[in-house]
Amino acid sequence: MKVAVVGAGPAGVRAVEQLVAAGLTPLWLDEAPDGGGRIYQRPPAQLSRDARRLYGFEAKRATALHATLDALKAHADWRPNTLVWHIDPHRRRLEVLSAGTQATLDFDAALLCTGAMDRVVPVPGWTRPGVTTLGAAQIALKTQGCAIGDKVVLLGTGPLLWLLAYQYLKAGARPAAVLDTTAFAHKARHAPGLLAGGAVFWKGLYYMAAVRAAGVPVYEGVRPRAITGAGDQVSGLAFETARGAARTLACDAVALGWGLKPEAQLADLAGVPFRFDADQHNWLPERDIAGRTPVPGIYLAGDGAGIGGADVAERAGARAALALLEDTGRPVPQDTVAALDAALARLAGFRTALERTFPFPADLARAVPDATLVCRCEAITAGDLRAAGGTPATGTARELNRAKAFTRLGMGRCQGRVCGPAGAEILAAALNREVAAIGRLRGQPPVKPVPLAEAAE
Amino acid sequence: MRLKRLRDAGRAPIALTLDGAPVSAQDGDTLLTALLAGGAGHLSPNLFAQEPRAGFCHMGACQDCWVAVDGLGRVRACATPAADGMVVRRL
Numbered sequence: 001m002k003v004a005v006v007g008a009g010p011a012g013v014r015a016v017e018q019l020v021a022a023g024l025t026p027l028w029l030d031e032a033p034d035g036g037g038r039i040y041q042r043p044p045a046q047l048s049r050d051a052r053r054l055y056g057f058e059a060k061r062a063t064a065l066h067a068t069l070d071a072l073k074a075h076a077d078w079r080p081n082t083l084v085w086h087i088d089p090h091r092r093r094l095e096v097l098s099a100g101t102q103a104t105l106d107f108d109a110a111l112l113c114t115g116a117m118d119r120v121v122p123v124p125g126w127t128r129p130g131v132t133t134l135g136a137a138q139i140a141l142k143t144q145g146c147a148i149g150d151k152v153v154l155l156g157t158g159p160l161l162w163l164l165a166y167q168y169l170k171a172g173a174r175p176a177a178v179l180d181t182t183a184f185a186h187k188a189r190h191a192p193g194l195l196a197g198g199a200v201f202w203k204g205l206y207y208m209a210a211v212r213a214a215g216v217p218v219y220e221g222v223r224p225r226a227i228t229g230a231g232d233q234v235s236g237l238a239f240e241t242a243r244g245a246a247r248t249l250a251c252d253a254v255a256l257g258w259g260l261k262p263e264a265q266l267a268d269l270a271g272v273p274f275r276f277d278a279d280q281h282n283w284l285p286e287r288d289i290a291g292r293t294p295v296p297g298i299y300l301a302g303d304g305a306g307i308g309g310a311d312v313a314e315r316a317g318a319r320a321a322l323a324l325l326e327d328t329g330r331p332v333p334q335d336t337v338a339a340l341d342a343a344l345a346r347l348a349g350f351r352t353a354l355e356r357t358f359p360f361p362a363d364l365a366r367a368v369p370d371a372t373l374v375c376r377c378e379a380i381t382a383g384d385l386r387a388a389g390g391t392p393a394t395g396t397a398r399e400l401n402r403a404k405a406f407t408r409l410g411m412g413r414c415q416g417r418v419c420g421p422a423g424a425e426i427l428a429a430a431l432n433r434e435v436a437a438i439g440r441l442r443g444q445p446p447v448k449p450v451p452l453a454e455a456a457e
Numbered sequence: 458m459r460l461k462r463l464r465d466a467g468r469a470p471i472a473l474t475l476d477g478a479p480v481s482a483q484d485g486d487t488l489l490t491a492l493l494a495g496g497a498g499h500l501s502p503n504l505f506a507q508e509p510r511a512g513f514c515h516m517g518a519c520q521d522c523w524v525a526v527d528g529l530g531r532v533r534a535c536a537t538p539a540a541d542g543m544v545v546r547r548l
Contacts, residue, residue, distance in 0.1 A: 031517060031536075038516055044538065046485025047465045117518050129499040129511030130458035136515035139535075144490045145464040171463050232458060232499035232509040253458060263518070376513065376521060379505035413520035418513070449520060451530070 001328060002027060002106060004094055005076075006084050006266060007113030009037020010310045011302025011317030013069045015111050018321035020075045022330055027105060028076040029096060031083050035069045037115055037302075038135065039310045042066065043143040054142055056167070057203055061310070085446035087112075089270040089295050097450050109297040109324050112266050113317055116303035118257035119282075119421050121365045122382070123155075124372045125227030126256065130234035134160045134257035138167065147173035149253025153237050155224055156257040157182040158358040159204055159309075164255065165216065166207040175216050176251045181258070181361045183221030183242055193353030196346065200311070219247075223364065227254050258360050260307045261421060267305070268443030270298045276436035279352050280307055281360040282421075283440040289344055290337075291320025292327070299324050307355075312347045315340050362435065365425035374426060375419040377412020385409055385426050392432040399439045400424050413449050416441035458511050460494040471541035475524075482539050488532065489515065489522050491539035500524055500534055501548040523548055 001024065005016050008030035019026045036042050040062045042049055055062040072078075079098060086095035087110065094105045118133035125131070132140075132148050134156055140146045147168060153176050154165050165178045194201045212218055221242030228248075229235040238248045259280075267285040268274065272293045274283045284306040291299045301320040302313035319340040322332045368374060370383030388406040390396030397403035400410075400423060409423050410416025416423070420441045428435040468483040475497050482491030489512050492500060499509035500522050512522030515535045522534040527544040529537070 043465075044485040046468050046483075117514060117516060127503070127506065127508060127510065127513075129493075129509050132512070133514050136513060139515040140460060140490070141463070144460075144487060146460040146462055146490055146494055148460060149458060150461055173461065173463055232511065234458065373506060376503070376506075376510075376519070379503060413523075414518060417518050448517070 001108045003324065004029065004105065004107035004110045005113065006030075006094075006110065007037065007115060007302065007304070008032070008035030008069060008080075009113060009115050009302060010040065010065060010313035011113035011304075011320075012037070013065055013072065014314045014317035015113060015301060015321040016072050016076055017068055018318050018325070020072055022325050026076050027079070027107065028072075029079045029082045029084050029094070031081070033080050035080065036066060037310075037313075038139065040065050041139065041143050043145070047143075047145055056170070058310070065314070083448055083450070084266060085448060085450050087266050087270045089298055092297060095445070100451070102450075107297075109299065109328065110270070111291070111299040111301060111317075111320055111324060112270070112304060113300075113302040113313070114263045114266055114304035116260040116262050116307055117417060119259050119261040119360065120256060120418060121258055121361060121422050122368050122372050122374050122419075123224045123227055123256065124369060125229060125234075127373050127376050128227060128229050128234055129232040130229065130253045131227055132253070132255050134164050134255045137255035138164050141167060141171055141173070147171070147253075148255060149234070149251070151176040151251045152253045152255060153177050153179065153249055153251040154255050155179045155181075155237065157361070158257070158259045159354065160257060160260075162204060162207045162211065165211045169211060169214050169216065174214065175211075177217040177219065177249050178211060179222045179224065179237070179239060180218070180220045181222055181224070181364065182358050186221075186359075187357050190353060190357035194350065194357060196353065197350040200350070259355070259358065260303060262304045262306060263417070264304050265415065265443035265447040267293070267298070267300055269445055269447065271295045272298060272300070274440060277306065278436075279355045281355070281362065282307065289319070289341060289348075290323035291316060292323050308347065308351050312344065312351070315343050315347070319344060360421075362425050365422040366429035368422060368426060374423050375407075375409040375412060375416075377414050377418075378408040380407050380409040380419075382426050385423060386430045389427045389430040391430070395431055397427070398431060398433070400427060400441055401439060403427050404441060410441045415444060415447065458493060458498065459496065460490055462494055471539060473539060473541075473543040473545055475545045476547055484541075486539040487535055488524065488526070488537040488539045488543070488545065489534035492524070492534060492545065
């Protein structure tokens with residue numbers, strides 16, 4: 001049996017570990033050169049790889065995952081630097097691109113561990129050089145030893161906002177300010193639900209306390225107004241405080257992000273149905289707790305199957321591999337299955353509490369000014385989208401893919417990864433509909449740009 | 458924008474060009490780091506919006522950091538290791 005595992009982050013590594021233990025030699029594909037996913041991405045060998053400094057409290061976990069990853073490479077058909085750009089669930093084929101060479105690879109079952117990326121809300125000026133996602137600012141620090149500027153403002157909400165502030169502080173790049181769109185009172189109200197997270201909760205509190213103790217200006221319950229600047233230089237961030245006062249902070253870089261969204265394009269192409277999850281405020285591919293989807297032979301794990309974080313991803317990867325093995329008639333250790341199911345159920349409760357503590361600011365997305373770009377690839381503004389969508393009475397484009405056809409929003413190089421969530425909110429508001437009724441941008445092959453000659457083969 | 462280097466300063470220097478101008482960088486840099494820590498300010502402009510861009514996600518997803526490299530064609534600067542002697546152009 002040929003099992004394909006896409007992704008070598010926490011979920012992919014633990015999935016391959018189970019498959020190899022069962023005597024299989026999985027086909028293992030990852031777009032990055034060295035695996036690890038985003039959270040445990042290692043710097044190139046020329047840079048220091050001191051785990052304590054790179055991963056902080058997660059150093060032991062990161063080191064353990066890297067050791068397993070490196071040991072497994074020889075036991076799998078390991079293909080780094082390989083983009084999977086299409087999946088055909090009926091013929092059970094992957095289309096892949098590696099070092100400029102196109103290949104078609106067959107599989108009997110596929111386990112997709114495709115990860116996540118930042119979810120963003122457009123702010124006037126957000127396409128200027130000097131503005132990145134929170135994830136980008138973290139990758140620059142972790143894998144390149146760089147801050148994204150000299151005076152960096154961190155804006156958004158969620159655990160990553162505070163973790164990144166702490167990491168910048170520790171690295172000697174004291175943030176100019178941290179702006180959380182979630183009010184302190186809201187977070188405090190939801191804190192009791194987070195107690196189930198145990199150490200994760202306490203670490204989060206520690207990061208917040210450390211940032212404040214270091215004297216980093218912290219503003220909570222803010223509304224960002226504009227990132228100012230000229231040419232390729234950011235000069236400041238204008239915002240409204242929780243009390244409605246207009247403020248401006250001088251800075252030369254802004255990192256922003258409001259939680260994560262699954263990179264679920266391959267699951268989409270594989271025919272997995274999606275549902276709108278109100279707590280995550282994301283469209284998620286349908287799967288059971290073990291990672292089985294309604295599509296035979298297709299399994300999902302990790303953040304690509306719904307945001308859960310690295311600890312969940314490791315367990316979900318192992319669990320999905322065991323489900324795959326069980327479904328193909330192989331014996332699996334039932335005590336391991338039971339332990340994983342219990343842990344995943346417990347962690348799912350914590351994740352729900354976390355999402356409620358740091359909610360996606362749909363109101364901010366709905367209020368993006370007409371002149372602001374929403375789709376950075378095709379340069380489509382919020383006004384373009386509103387005009388195409390029509391009014392609640394006319395409802396010209398009552399669904400996001402229809403609006404895409406009218407405006408080209410989401411049709412560019414990134415395939416709507418960046419503009420999709422905000423675009424849906426803007427259209428929903430224009431039509432006075434629930435965002436879940438607006439739909440989601442459907443995945444299209446290739447999921448990332450490939451040279452025309454390769455795609456034509 | 459300018460990326461600020463915080464550590465690993467002792468790496469071997471490498472030299473690239475961007476649109477013919479020299480850029481000094483360090484072995485182990487991605488092309489994005491090499492250019493944006495080296496003073497390029499921005500990468501290729503967005504042709505629809507007519508404005509400079511410099512990458513947004515640094516994880517190979519947003520496609521906002523494309524540049525052309527002799528011998529490699531169009532690449533994502535964030536996902537391409539910088540190498541000594543690279544000849545880079547903005548698109």
